[in-house]
Amino acid sequence: MVYVANNTPDTNLLNLFFATPLSVSSRCVLFVVLALSFILPFVLRRSLVDKDGHPIPPGPLLRYAFLRRYPERALQAWARTYGPLFSVWMGNQLFVVVSDARIAKDLLVSNGAIFSSRKPYFMKNQTILRGRALTATPYSDTWRQHRRIAMQLLTQKAIQGYAPVLDYEAHILVRSLYHESKMGTLPINPAHFAGRYALNNMLTISFATRTDSTLDPLTERALALATEFMDLTGPWSNMVDFIEPLQRIPTTTRSRGRRLHDGIVEVYGAMIMRVKARMDAGEDVPDCLVKTLLLTQEQEKLDWEDLCMLSAVFTLGGVHSTAGVILWFLAHISSQPDIQAKAHAELDTVIGRDYWPTAEDEQRLPYIRAIIKEVERAHAPFWMATPHYSTEDFVYNGMYIPQNTVVVLNCYNIHHNEEKYPDPFSFNPDRYLGNTLTCAESSKLPNAMDRDHWMFGAGRRICPGIHVAERELWLAISRLLWAFDIRALPDEPISLEEYEGESGRTPMPYRVMLTPRHDRVQALLDAEQEVTLMKL
Numbered sequence: 071m072v073y074v075a076n077n078t079p080d081t082n083l084l085n086l087f088f089a090t091p092l093s094v095s096s097r098c099v100l101f102v103v104l105a106l107s108f109i110l111p112f113v114l115r116r117s118l119v120d121k122d123g124h125p126i127p128p129g130p131l132l133r134y135a136f137l138r139r140y141p142e143r144a145l146q147a148w149a150r151t152y153g154p155l156f157s158v159w160m161g162n163q164l165f166v167v168v169s170d171a172r173i174a175k176d177l178l179v180s181n182g183a184i185f186s187s188r189k190p191y192f193m194k195n196q197t198i199l200r201g202r203a204l205t206a207t208p209y210s211d212t213w214r215q216h217r218r219i220a221m222q223l224l225t226q227k228a229i230q231g232y233a234p235v236l237d238y239e240a241h242i243l244v245r246s247l248y249h250e251s252k253m254g255t256l257p258i259n260p261a262h263f264a265g266r267y268a269l270n271n272m273l274t275i276s277f278a279t280r281t282d283s284t285l286d287p288l289t290e291r292a293l294a295l296a297t298e299f300m301d302l303t304g305p306w307s308n309m310v311d312f313i314e315p316l317q318r319i320p321t322t323t324r325s326r327g328r329r330l331h332d333g334i335v336e337v338y339g340a341m342i343m344r345v346k347a348r349m350d351a352g353e354d355v356p357d358c359l360v361k362t363l364l365l366t367q368e369q370e371k372l373d374w375e376d377l378c379m380l381s382a383v384f385t386l387g388g389v390h391s392t393a394g395v396i397l398w399f400l401a402h403i404s405s406q407p408d409i410q411a412k413a414h415a416e417l418d419t420v421i422g423r424d425y426w427p428t429a430e431d432e433q434r435l436p437y438i439r440a441i442i443k444e445v446e447r448a449h450a451p452f453w454m455a456t457p458h459y460s461t462e463d464f465v466y467n468g469m470y471i472p473q474n475t476v477v478v479l480n481c482y483n484i485h486h487n488e489e490k491y492p493d494p495f496s497f498n499p500d501r502y503l504g505n506t507l508t509c510a511e512s513s514k515l516p517n518a519m520d521r522d523h524w525m526f527g528a529g530r531r532i533c534p535g536i537h538v539a540e541r542e543l544w545l546a547i548s549r550l551l552w553a554f555d556i557r558a559l560p561d562e563p564i565s566l567e568e569y570e571g572e573s574g575r576t577p578m579p580y581r582v583m584l585t586p587r588h589d590r591v592q593a594l595l596d597a598e599q600e601v602t603l604m605k606l
């Protein structure tokens with residue numbers, strides 16, 4: 071299994087000192103640099119004001135080099151102390167943390183022209199993605215051009231074109247879980263299945279292909295790259311991102327980043343060449359991202375790295391995130407028999423047992439929709455979205471946000487706001503009953519407090535995969551509920567607090583029992599077989 075995260079970023083000073091091959095003098099220099107980063111009093115906090123004397127938002131005095139595991143806990147504690155807009159220094163970088171929906175809208179949406187860039191993070195954006203792949207591209211004409219190209223495949227209309235594929239993959243997901251768990255008689259770890267589901271959807275959209283088993287080497291390789299990406303790209307888990315001298319020494323993290331870059335180019339480069347070979351041979355390759363990229367490469371002036379990174383980004387961004395929500399759903403619902411009973415009652419009344427939910431049934435199943443939105447709120451896979459970066463000085467409510475500040479959307483706090491979500495730590499789908507909007511529609515509401523949640527980020531950088539992700543989640547979750555009674559094992563409690571991953575979060579490995587709810591399940595599942603579209 072490769073879906074288990076390998077969490078060893080350079081978040082540990084001792085690692086850095088003892089695991090890195092350095093001379094004594096280099097160690098001394100490193101020590102001084104680190105000591106300065108940690109100990110220096112924070113003159114800057116007091117002296118950093120704009121020309122009119124506005125101070126930066128309040129925040130902790132100590133300068134942090136990085137935040138350890140579960141940074142949302144520190145952010146929540148600081149938000150309580152310093153308020154919904156506070157600042158914190160990480161090494162040499164000023165962060166402003168937004169913990170309130172209204173402020174998020176004011177800054178990231180209404181002032182999107184200023185708050186839509188990306189910090190040139192050493193690990194993610196310079197070493198791994200080389201400033202490409204949309205998510206690493208600064209707010210610029212290049213970003214606009216790449217986003218336009220990507221969006222051609224991701225609009226509501228475009229996804230209608232491959233709706234049958236999404237439907238089929240959801241079928242295969244439930245079918246594989248059913249058969250691999252020996253018709254629900256054995257406990258099963260759903261991670262690899264959810265991963266392959268999301269992976270196949272992204273492979274179809276990007277490369278017009280799919281994997282045909284969890285043992286397929288491409289499944290292993292692509293999921294491993296996506297896992298490594300999530301582990302290496304936390305917004306503040308890598309010290310090397312914030313202490314520049316460290317970028318010049320050969321740390322383990324730096325080598326992992328370079329290897330990951332090379333792995334992405336190797337794997338996705340080879341897949342691009344396969345699509346090209348099919349097109350050159352006159353095959354009518356179905357519409358997909360790579361076909362679009364190859365057909366427009368000259369006109370759009372895309373180089374080889376652009377092709378590799380753009381074709382990889384759907385898989386890097388759209389696999390662990392979507393699979394993560396499915397895994398959080400199963401983890402949570404497996405100990406919620408009452409909620410399942412209500413969901414099953416709705417399914418039996420509206421859909422019946424001869425067939426299962428399709429994309430068209432969404433508005434007819436309000437309780438299932440509400441469960442999905444509640445999972446997205448309570449278990450968003452990114453508690454801090456992807457940080458934005460300011461490109462101009464800005465003053466907000468008397469607080470100065472200098473140019474080149476990292477702006478973090480603190481979804482954890484926003485999703486646990488008492489005013490918007492009473493009793494926020496309880497899992498209560500009822501809070502979303504009556505909400506008929508998609509996440510994309512909700513993100514455009516004028517009143518920030520009316521929005522369903524912020525799982526897909528905000529403003530001009532909002533996740534471009536929002537439509538396809540919503541469709542995937544709907545099909546997978548509504549069908550898992552239709553097919554199974556989902557139960558945790560009495561002696562294997564599932565943690566809803568701990569997780570793996572530094573940027574995207576997935577639950578710690580767990581097993582559940584998936585017991586078929588009725589005797590129509592097998593017949594329906596066996597109506598489809600696994601197919602191979604193209605062997606890579």
Ligand code: HEM
Nearest residue numbers: 204205384387388391392455456526527528531533535539
């Ligand atoms: C449940 C699933 C998903 C979640 C929770 C999610 C979440 C996010 C978030 C929080 C961001 C950052 C937004 C911001 O900067 O404000 C983002 C960006 C992005 N997502 Fe997703 N995403 C998901 C699925 C997908 C899928 C399926 C795709 C591809 C088809 C995708 C592609 C991207 C890309 C390319 C970006 C970078 C956009 C940019 O910087 O302009 N995501 N996503």
